[in-house]
Amino acid sequence: MADKSRPSTLNVYLYVPNIIGYIRIIMNCFAFAICFKDKYLFSVLYFISFACDALDGWFARKLNQVSTFGAVLDMVTDRISTACLLVILSQVYRPGFIFLLLLALDIASHWLQMYSSFLVGKTSHKDVEDSSSWLFRAYYANRKFMGYCCVSCEVLYIILFLLAKKQTENLTDVLVNAATQSWIYLTLLALILFGWTIKQSVNLIQIKTAADACILYDINKKQKD
Amino acid sequence: MVTDRISTACLLVILSQVYRPGFIFLLLLALDIASHWLQMYSSFLVGKTSHKDVEDSSSWLFRAYYANRKFMGYCCVSCEVLYIILFLLAKKQTENLTDVLVNAATQSWIYLTLLALILFGWTIKQSVNLIQIKTAADACILYDINKKQKD
Numbered sequence: 001m002a003d004k005s006r007p008s009t010l011n012v013y014l015y016v017p018n019i020i021g022y023i024r025i026i027m028n029c030f031a032f033a034i035c036f037k038d039k040y041l042f043s044v045l046y047f048i049s050f051a052c053d054a055l056d057g058w059f060a061r062k063l064n065q066v067s068t069f070g071a072v073l074d075m076v077t078d079r080i081s082t083a084c085l086l087v088i089l090s091q092v093y094r095p096g097f098i099f100l101l102l103l104a105l106d107i108a109s110h111w112l113q114m115y116s117s118f119l120v121g122k123t124s125h126k127d128v129e130d131s132s133s134w135l136f137r138a139y140y141a142n143r144k145f146m147g148y149c150c151v152s153c154e155v156l157y158i159i160l161f162l163l164a165k166k167q168t169e170n171l172t173d174v175l176v177n178a179a180t181q182s183w184i185y186l187t188l189l190a191l192i193l194f195g196w197t198i199k200q201s202v203n204l205i206q207i208k209t210a211a212d213a214c215i216l217y218d219i220n221k222k223q224k225d
Numbered sequence: 226m227v228t229d230r231i232s233t234a235c236l237l238v239i240l241s242q243v244y245r246p247g248f249i250f251l252l253l254l255a256l257d258i259a260s261h262w263l264q265m266y267s268s269f270l271v272g273k274t275s276h277k278d279v280e281d282s283s284s285w286l287f288r289a290y291y292a293n294r295k296f297m298g299y300c301c302v303s304c305e306v307l308y309i310i311l312f313l314l315a316k317k318q319t320e321n322l323t324d325v326l327v328n329a330a331t332q333s334w335i336y337l338t339l340l341a342l343i344l345f346g347w348t349i350k351q352s353v354n355l356i357q358i359k360t361a362a363d364a365c366i367l368y369d370i371n372k373k374q375k376d
Contacts, residue, residue: 009362009363009366009367012366012369013362013366029252032248032251033248067365067366067369068270068365068366068368068369069362069365069366069369072262072263072266072267072362072365073362075262076258076259076262076263079258079262080254080255080258080259083234083254083255083258084251084254084255087238087241087251087254090238090242091241091242091247096242100235100238103231103234103235103238104231104234104235107227107230107231107234107258108227108231111226111227111230111262111265112227114262114265114266115265115269118269
């Protein structure tokens with residue numbers, strides 16, 4: 001049997017879940033290109049792309065096509081989609097700076113967590129065993145709760161984008177307007193804002209925990225030498 | 226690392242607000258984040274300590290870029306300088322990107338030369354970002370293949 005000098009990577013690039021990943025990216029590119037021309041089409045495309053995120057994981061397990069590349073593709077696509085959504089919100093709302101802060105928080109928390117996970121040797125940033133914060137443990141213990149918080153963030157951002165009618169909107173005005181429309185809207189908004197608050201709080205704790213882990217890594221390395 | 230990524234990201238955000246088409250700056254933001262994230266991830270899988278240590282890669286541009294730290298520095302600085310200049314040049318609420326660039330280039334020979342130098346460095350950096358994505362993605366796949374072979 002002949003030895004392959006360089007194994008073929010094309011097979012993995014053509015895995016079904018990875019192809020779904022590429023479709024997600026193309027859909028997002030198109031969505032953000034037209035987001036100001038057609039808000040509703042943008043929202044539908046973004047939502048479909050978000051749904052595909054769950055779909056490609058399911059396909060990967062079903063077809064035995066789980067791959068590290070697929071996991072990274074997923075992670076990077078998530079981060080960039082959320083980032084671009086926060087970018088267009090910062091264009092439409094005043095103060096836009098708050099969305100820059102949320103963008104920074106999202107990137108910083110996920111980046112630090114990925115880095116420190118590698119140093120410690122964990123395979124997924126969703127595997128958290130020892131952490132001093134009760135909120136942290138509660139968040140990661142229940143996948144459904146995690147899902148609710150993550151979805152709340154995306155839903156909040158999409159709703160904010162859809163609610164903006166003028167070229168530049170005041171954020172508090174729009175939120176108060178939406179909340180005072182009816183009891184149903186108030187309840188839904190409260191639920192969404194609660195999930196969003198939990199997610200951003202976890203992001204903040206994530207930064208501290210991951211930074212601590214980086215420092216402990218250095219300390220442990222010195223002790224071994 | 227994180228501060229660099231977020232600073233560049235925010236700069237691209239404000240450029241996307243000021244210039245039309247703003248979408249091009251979203252693409253540059255995506256390219257910056259994706260290339261650095263994938264490179265960081267694949268470096269960890271392979272076991273390298275810094276993403277600036279590149280030994281075996283098939284692309285001549287890639288090797289040339291990483292071989293010379295001064296050249297790398299020139300390319301990175303060119304990007305930041307280009308973005309800052311674009312931000313400073315924008316006078317109206319929404320500017321047309323090509324108009325502003327052509328205007329700046331045709332002011333004088335000095336401006337033309339400077340702009341050409343900056344754009345050249347920027348082009349190299351973005352090209353390396355693109356190659357980085359492919360190389361890192363390959364590394365992730367090879368990692369899985371090697372893991373299977375060990376079992």
